[in-house]
Amino acid sequence: MTLLKLENVHTYYGHIHALKGISLEVNQGEVVTLIGANGAGKSTTLRTISGLARPRIGKIVFEDMLLNNLPPHKITRLGVGHVPEGRRIFPELTVRENLEMGGFSVPRHQMQERMEYVLTLFPRIKERLNQLGGTLSGGEQQMLAMARGLLLNPRILLLDEPSMGLAPVLVDQIFEIIQQLHAQGTTILLVEQNARMALQVADRGYVLQSGQIVLADDAKTLQNSEVVRKAYLGEE
């Protein structure tokens, strides 16, 4: 079943034509990855889905809802969780408050249960609940950002560069958690520069180049494709 569908989406930043007709689909329970170089439009795609950027042309459909003109908070409340690039933790709120913000639209009686669930996924966060968000290390901030995104029990989770700037051990941990979420049936749209890791956990992938999708296939096929191996996996 198709959960999220983009049809010929064009997004502009001022005069810059950032997305030039993106069409993609994410099905229920899938992990789909968008890979591509810097400035290819990966983050813009996610920002356009969650309402932070507006498509000038095209359609974004989530289940049966057209998202084009909804404000970001309403899109979030429909079940689109977006963990933004650079983690964007609220530095002056405690870890607990950061999590509470993630569950801003969650009814109070479900909050406890959601909180316990995400804290079992990220036990390290649990030790830091009363610390300010800004005092966490990069890896902990990434985990907090993901925990915060998961609190609202999203129908689809948009992950933007979760491995950026992290030590290899932490990158492995983050990807393990992505696999764990996948196994539990969470639908994920994953944006990554680390194409190798992304293609290992994903079911399908799209390759972006200067605002356009140049390749779309199963993750396995993409891993073996000539273009991807040369351009993104650094293999000869």
Place this chain on the structure above:
Amino acid sequence: MTAISDLAKLTPRDLFNNVGDWVLQYVLKPIGQILLFVVIAGSSISLLALVVGFVLQTDWHGIDILRVPARINLFEQVVRQLPNMFLDGITIGFVYAVIALGYTMVYGVLKFINFAHSEIFMMGAVIGYEVMVRLRDGQLLTTLPPLLVIVLMIAAAMVICGGVAVIVERVAYKPLRGAPRLVPLISAIGVSFFLTDFVRGFQALNRNIFNMPYLTDQIPFLTQRIVLAEGLSTTNTTFIIILSAVIMLVGLNYFVNATKIGKGIRAVSQDQATASLMGINVNLMITITFMVGGALGGAAGVLYGLKTTNVTPYIGFIPGLKAFTAAVLGGIGNITGAMLGGLLLGMLEAFFSALLPYFPALGLGYSDIFAFAVLILVLLFRPTGLLGKKVDEKV
């Protein structure tokens, strides 16, 4: 926060502990903090007063304007006036603190100085006057308990000023979101002129008056002198001002730190885009911020009216600028800082108001320059304010 259903399951002992924690966290701690600020502001200004009194008591250092009439011992006078100065300083200081919160909260969320806030404050003072006059016309002013009269005045001012602040935001600021930063600032100055003249015109047509003296002299409870110690007397008004301000500060602290909406406002002030990704309605949080700031400004207007008793449509400007100075002094955007800044500035003003009459060459008229000298000094030497942390690089 514990849900109601969980409360039912608690044993009395748990309940006591929970309530005890709650009281400690949201009542005792903030009151302790306010007390600490009063002590800090009071002792630093007292120290300043004593040093100035001592240095200038006999020798005027060859500067004519610092010449004190020969028969006055300045040091003795300062010591004698210190308790009065302190009481006066915290009274006006709390009023500045409450106004300063309006500036600082809006700045925190929108990074924009709402210069119309001083006129919202003025409107609060005018609404307090209107409530008093209407109560008098209904023969209620002297028959109702005095505290109820004051609660009515403050409540009316809070409701109307909160509403006006929200309307101002919708009409004059929201359409300019995303415009260069100077544009809403100019719009705010325009709104401020508009509100002043609107109130002036309205009261001229309505009652054909310009001065709106508070009717406090008709309520003996407010004017009767209370002797606290020898040479130190005051009225109940002072206590009412301090008490109402403390209640509002504690209430605001609870709202901002413990409620979901308060936390949402803090999240919006730190990162609007990310807050919207959390499902927080950013525009709603901004509206609520203006409403709360406006309500506090209105209440402060009533307190100011009770203290000075003379209200005109033009009283907003100077106290507004001083409260803005207080917000900058404490660190703009920082709620705790606004309280400290307000108290310090109030104390400083009380000190100079007490000291200047001893210098015939200067006189009381100069007391305001010190508040603004503080603004300049803070901007020069510590632009982030006393409690401010870092300068926003994204400006």
